[in-house]
Amino acid sequence: MKEQYLRQVARRLSLSRRKKREVLRDLEEAFASAQEHGETEEKVLERLGSPEEFCAGVEEQLGVRQGRGGTAPILLTACGAVLLGLFAAAQAGRPPEGAIGQADAATTIQVESAFPFDPAWLLLGLAALLLLWAAALVLRRRRKERGV
């Protein structure tokens, strides 16, 4: 029973390897101490709750973010924004696709385009939006950390 419980907690607990090891050691100690004091294993298991309950409780107390989180989404968004921004900047300098040659002066040729504006600006706008999104994620994370 005890071995099974420890195994289940080991499997479910989502903490750093060091913290996980500490929690499991403490759990073993709890069982051993209970035995020393003549308390039954059942009583201890009752007090600990199910492995799910125990893990959830420990994680909540230690402030582990439930569900989505971590650095990954922020990093990816920021990288995406930077790449888009660079791409857009590179595009803005280039002459449009299919240009036969560059004129030295203004021409009267009107190019029909699907967009009423330069797509490079659209990409730049998108990059800016992504950067704002990344910033919002960072702020949200900071606020959550303060709340813990």
Place this chain on the structure above:
Amino acid sequence: MDSRYVQQFKKGSLEMILLSLIARKETYGYEIITELNRGGADVLGYAREGTVYPILYRLQEAGLLSCRLVPSAANGASKKYYAITERGRSTLEELTAFWERYTACVDAFLRGGEPTEVAK
């Protein structure tokens, strides 16, 4: 099941209570749980490892408690003994002082009178 308000309230005082217990003498997890349940299970609710141990970790990471592993003679297992640090003692003093002013103030409000000016 306690209302959410009572739960939150209890959480706040548990850290102070743990510090005061450990300030008395160096002790280990099981002993702490037993003491808690002996002293106040009917008011504070049944103390469980799942709730108490993480608070002990937090207090230790904050430098208010120190711990050491003592190997257990019998089966090669170990026991973790918690002791209060200097910072822990001063924090406990601060908390205790605040608690006394706090209870005096809240009592006054609940009694419906003017809150007395508590000496700072």
